[in-house]
Amino acid sequence: MQGLIELAAANLISPIILFFALGVAASLARSDLTIPEAVAKGLSLYLLLAIGFKGGASVADHGVDQILILSLVAGVLLSFLLPFIAFGMLRALTGLSTIDAAAVAAHYGSISIVTFVAASSVLTSTGIAYDGYMVAVAAAMEAPAILSALWLAARAGGAGRDTSATMGSGLLREILLNGSIVLLVGAFLIGMATGQDGLEEIEAFIVAPFKGVLCLFLLDMGLVAGRGLRSSRGLITANLLAFGVLMPLTGAAFGLVAGMMLGLSIGSIALMMVLSASASYIAVPAAMRVALPEANPAIYLTLALGITFPFNLTLGIPLYMAVAQFFTGG
Amino acid sequence: MKTFKAKRIEITIEAVMERRLTDALASAGVTGYTILPVLGGSGRSGRWSREGQVSRAAGMVAIVCIIKYDNADKVLDTVFGIVDRHYGVVSVTDCEIVRPERF
Numbered sequence: 001m002q003g004l005i006e007l008a009a010a011n012l013i014s015p016i017i018l019f020f021a022l023g024v025a026a027s028l029a030r031s032d033l034t035i036p037e038a039v040a041k042g043l044s045l046y047l048l049l050a051i052g053f054k055g056g057a058s059v060a061d062h063g064v065d066q067i068l069i070l071s072l073v074a075g076v077l078l079s080f081l082l083p084f085i086a087f088g089m090l091r092a093l094t095g096l097s098t099i100d101a102a103a104v105a106a107h108y109g110s111i112s113i114v115t116f117v118a119a120s121s122v123l124t125s126t127g128i129a130y131d132g133y134m135v136a137v138a139a140a141m142e143a144p145a146i147l148s149a150l151w152l153a154a155r156a157g158g159a160g161r162d163t164s165a166t167m168g169s170g171l172l173r174e175i176l177l178n179g180s181i182v183l184l185v186g187a188f189l190i191g192m193a194t195g196q197d198g199l200e201e202i203e204a205f206i207v208a209p210f211k212g213v214l215c216l217f218l219l220d221m222g223l224v225a226g227r228g229l230r231s232s233r234g235l236i237t238a239n240l241l242a243f244g245v246l247m248p249l250t251g252a253a254f255g256l257v258a259g260m261m262l263g264l265s266i267g268s269i270a271l272m273m274v275l276s277a278s279a280s281y282i283a284v285p286a287a288m289r290v291a292l293p294e295a296n297p298a299i300y301l302t303l304a305l306g307i308t309f310p311f312n313l314t315l316g317i318p319l320y321m322a323v324a325q326f327f328t329g330g
Numbered sequence: 331m332k333t334f335k336a337k338r339i340e341i342t343i344e345a346v347m348e349r350r351l352t353d354a355l356a357s358a359g360v361t362g363y364t365i366l367p368v369l370g371g372s373g374r375s376g377r378w379s380r381e382g383q384v385s386r387a388a389g390m391v392a393i394v395c396i397i398k399y400d401n402a403d404k405v406l407d408t409v410f411g412i413v414d415r416h417y418g419v420v421s422v423t424d425c426e427i428v429r430p431e432r433f
Binding site: 037170231286289290293294 | 344350416
């Protein structure tokens with residue numbers, strides 16, 4: 001318990017969390033602080049390239065094995081499964097319509113790559129090793145949840161009635177070839193192909209500045225989250241708020257079980273928990289606007305970005321790390 | 331200068347639907363259009379702005395096309411097949427053009 005408190009305290013006063021808090025505070029205070037759209041996009045591309053390349057280089061070092069393949073399969077299965085749990089919790093806890101519940105559920109089955117990046121940064125800082133292929137698991141977990149949510153919506157016979165038309169090859173291609181996934185997987189493959197030699201060549205660009213860039217990006221995320229919270233006052237009920245905290249804990253428990261069954265290392269189990277606990281706010285909202293336009297975007301964006309993301313960033317990550325250590329005897 | 335009657339259709343729609351809409355316009359024979367970024371606005375769903383969005387999900391674009399006067403119904407039917415379920419505004423105005431062979 002003492003270890004958990006120390007880990008949480010250290011996490012809360014780390015620069016990345018404090019910059020995120022600064023962004024939220026500035027936004028709530030209606031400051032005119034903004035990160036230009038193109039800069040934010042550039043920062044996001046940098047982070048994806050760096051995390052993907054480092055993961056690939058690490059895999060090149062350790063080789064492709066059965067655990068890597070099984071971890072990918074586990075990630076895909078979790079992404080398919082978690083929306084059903086989220087949907088059930090939403091229907092039991094909140095008064096959301098079937099369509100809104102399905103749209104929210106898609107977000108919670110998918111992942112937040114920024115939470116993953118922040119968690120891997122905290123693991124590195126605390127000296128806990130994790131497997132580079134977890135980046136590939138993150139990419140694999142992005143899309144399956146969308147299919148589960150669309151099935152839930154279609155089964156309800158509501159706005160998902162046109163799912164087959166909207167899903168078509170167009171949406172599927174957009175989901176799978178989403179720019180973030182292409183860059184993450186592409187950088188991962190390049191890292192795998194070039195290995196440690198390649199990493200040494202561009203280390204000065206993707207290793208040393210990484211945390212500083214992450215701070216700036218999280219400042220922007222804080223501004224966005226703060227704006228979302230400000231504009232959605234009255235929309236998020238106590239029950240929805242409870243869901244925004246309970247669902248990541250539930251997802252993390254599933255991630256823990258999957259990680260332990262696979263016999264992953266402490267760091268990788270913690271990352272599996274983070275991936276299962278996090279909620280998408282980039283790829284899935286765009287897919288939901290196309291496939292389930294009747295769902296209210298203010299609900300799923302505020303839940304994913306305004307509640308679950310800050311929860312995971314501040315308390316979730318140290319909690320998942322401590323739980324992973326506890327269950328693996330680390 | 332001699333001018334000719336035409337219709338100007340302006341569609342403000344979610345950015346994620348942009349390509350679907352332009353594909354549909356092309357299928358209806360509309361070969362020329364202009365896509366404009368939208369900075370922000372306010373509507374039935376409240377205020378919004380392109381500033382500070384982490385996803386294309388919240389962005390909007392405006393698509394403007396000039397079409398032959400007699401072609402308006404066919405193009406509007408096609409447009410509504412795409413925009414019907416989505417946020418947005420469709421407006422049609424009469425306009426005049428000077429080079430009809432281009433539309």
